[in-house]
Amino acid sequence: MARTAPVTDWSLDFDVLDPQYVADPFGIWDELREKCPIAHTDRRGSTWLPTRYEDVTAIAHDIDHFSSLEVAVIPFDGEEPEDPVLPYGLPPISADPPLHTWTRRLLLPWFSHQRVDGYEAMTRELCASLIDGFIAAGRADAAVDYAQQIPVRVIAHILGVSDTHADTFTLWVRDVLEFADDPERRVRGVEGLINYFLAEIANRRDQPGDDLLSMLLHSEVDGSPVEESVVLGTAALVLIAGVDTTWSAIGSSLWHLATHSDDRKRLLEDPEVMPFAIEELLRAYSPVTMARLVTKDVEYGHCPMMAGDKILMNFPAANRDPEAFDDADKVVLDRAVNRHVAFGSGIHRCAGSNLARMELRVALEEWLHRVPEFHLDESQDVTWAGGQVRGPRILPVVFS
């Protein structure tokens, strides 16, 4: 079966890059949960797709059978180099314990509540200046002109690299995540990131700053400096994981508010709903799917999973499971019981979740403050990216 052929059987031959799945996966998940809650495909290798909250979270916690050594939803389709520059991939996301444990401990303090509070003022200024750029026009592409511009600059600030390369970073990250099916783009993105960070690491060997990259480079673990390939992989991870994901969450939230004026008005009238609304928008439009590698044959949920199979950790579908959430398919801005797993579940909980939440909240607050009334520009199409990260890539809106 060609990987691009249209899907006729979602249970046995799903494709997460199918245009129908990218545009509107919700009905597909509902149907699968009813009749085949763990779907399978042989496109891009033998792969399983759980859709129930209980299954997704159970698999996330079973690190004995389900490894993070391969987290890419769309596997690389070109030739792998024999002597890879990143033998450990992008730790801690692509690692199991013990490498996962100590690399994660290096990163976590940079994304603590206190640190994230310190990034809020620059995020707010950034959002305001972006809005300054388009407010007089009375219209904007809320994805390209706004959502896409925010996380990449905040992450560059934390890493300690210049945000003059923001557009290039965005291009490389999209090459790696959104266009992973295209070997040429994947290679361009990976090589761009590696060469850029190698040069930045060289600069910091002798002249460390107070940034994350310098800290990684000059850390010692058990009395030894951190290997350069780990520093490189971890730095690249912070950029890759911190850009597409949050940008997608901001874009999806603005899409929701552009298409649901009652919810938009509620946020304007009752700002105390905002903390609950942020969690609800994250639940309903969870951007991120990660993969796991089956390390030993196991039967799970009547499915014979074989070593080497992949599992797509369908956090977005788990968050729409009616067994886990009342009115799962409705956005209830003040939802009181919300154990969503938009940031994952278990030991790989998104290390940047505090940062992502702050960016999403500030981006929505600043937007609603300056652009309280807006709706989709019906003369243009909204486009969505999918696969590893789902969110709007073109989102034309008109201010009213």
Place this chain on the structure above:
Amino acid sequence: MRLRVDPEKCQGHARCFALAPELFEVDDYGMSSVRGDGTVPVALEQRARLAIENCPEFAVEEIID
């Protein structure tokens, strides 16, 4: 009402801290724990229930004596 955070289950989502910072603290690695002995003032009981019902790891528990 008294609460505890199961350190084996907590993965640092920090939902409890966001909902009830009076009742929880979070360390540099994101791990949550209750303030003091976990006793919840009556005025904060609703917040405590929210903390229990929003933890994705089911790590926040009420201690039933």
